[in-house]
Amino acid sequence: MGLFFKKSRSGSSQKESRLSVSRKYDLKPGRSYIVQESPPHMSFDAFVNIVSTNPVAGGAGKTVGLAVTRQHPEIVREKYGLEETPVYWLATRAGDKVISPTNLGILAHMLVKFAEDTSDGIILLDGIEYLVSNNDFTKVLRMVDQVNDHITQSGCRLILPVDPRAFDPKELALLMRNMDKLA
Amino acid sequence: MKILVVDDSGAFRRVLTELLVRAGFHDVIEAGDFKEAISAFKESRPKFTFVDMILPDKSGVDLTKEILAMSPDAVVIAMSSIINKRMIQQSLEAGAKDFLLKPTNEIALSSVITMWSE
Numbered sequence: 001m002g003l004f005f006k007k008s009r010s011g012s013s014q015k016e017s018r019l020s021v022s023r024k025y026d027l028k029p030g031r032s033y034i035v036q037e038s039p040p041h042m043s044f045d046a047f048v049n050i051v052s053t054n055p056v057a058g059g060a061g062k063t064v065g066l067a068v069t070r071q072h073p074e075i076v077r078e079k080y081g082l083e084e085t086p087v088y089w090l091a092t093r094a095g096d097k098v099i100s101p102t103n104l105g106i107l108a109h110m111l112v113k114f115a116e117d118t119s120d121g122i123i124l125l126d127g128i129e130y131l132v133s134n135n136d137f138t139k140v141l142r143m144v145d146q147v148n149d150h151i152t153q154s155g156c157r158l159i160l161p162v163d164p165r166a167f168d169p170k171e172l173a174l175l176m177r178n179m180d181k182l183a
Numbered sequence: 184m185k186i187l188v189v190d191d192s193g194a195f196r197r198v199l200t201e202l203l204v205r206a207g208f209h210d211v212i213e214a215g216d217f218k219e220a221i222s223a224f225k226e227s228r229p230k231f232t233f234v235d236m237i238l239p240d241k242s243g244v245d246l247t248k249e250i251l252a253m254s255p256d257a258v259v260i261a262m263s264s265i266i267n268k269r270m271i272q273q274s275l276e277a278g279a280k281d282f283l284l285k286p287t288n289e290i291a292l293s294s295v296i297t298m299w300s301e
Binding site for chain 2: 021022023024025041042045046048049078080182183
């Protein structure tokens, strides 16, 4: 699959089946959630739970997901049983489904496109500390804000795990200002 | 409400017990393997049993079957640190009501208990 999404690829072909049993996290469409944790256990649990269960309110279809992570996609797939969901690796390696941490524009474009094209979706953006270590904080914040703006106008949710030890209080406050806190 | 936590990792049992206490469930019993779990279950008859799918002696699926044979109204929640579809399927077929990914958290735990308490 290429780096950019076509509307048809955001549909049923990316839906996961039977990885969880019941929906345990009630994340609202159009909202972004910050999770202060390291490692990102709750973030992945919520993401996997939502892509593999029907909505709490009894909606018909499953939620489509997109994960961007610092962990190797094969490890993520194996641990969380993800088969259909696209998993992109933040790394300085060439390859399919690999995004360089310095390519913030491409990353933002991909996430925005997914949000625009998906009526019921969820994005997991894991590895913000790695993005900050490869760019300056302001650039990363601008990218997160840009994605967040599009999330607000879409049927998608964003989960952003953040290791609070990696940021000073002011940076953390700036990251959190337009987001809900999970946990 | 009595809750039994079955996991061979003492550290995980302590974390889960702490999460349960924080969520308002103070009557928590722990067991480290199949035998201990059966004995604790017989003695306490907990409403909920959280069972790690991989135990040192018999499997979590065996324990689920045994518990439900003793008490068909008991609620068994399977747990594992990886999502293995076949294992989840086996747990559900054995009668487990739900599945939790380890390490779990207050939100997922409370949600499961609320859902299956009703």
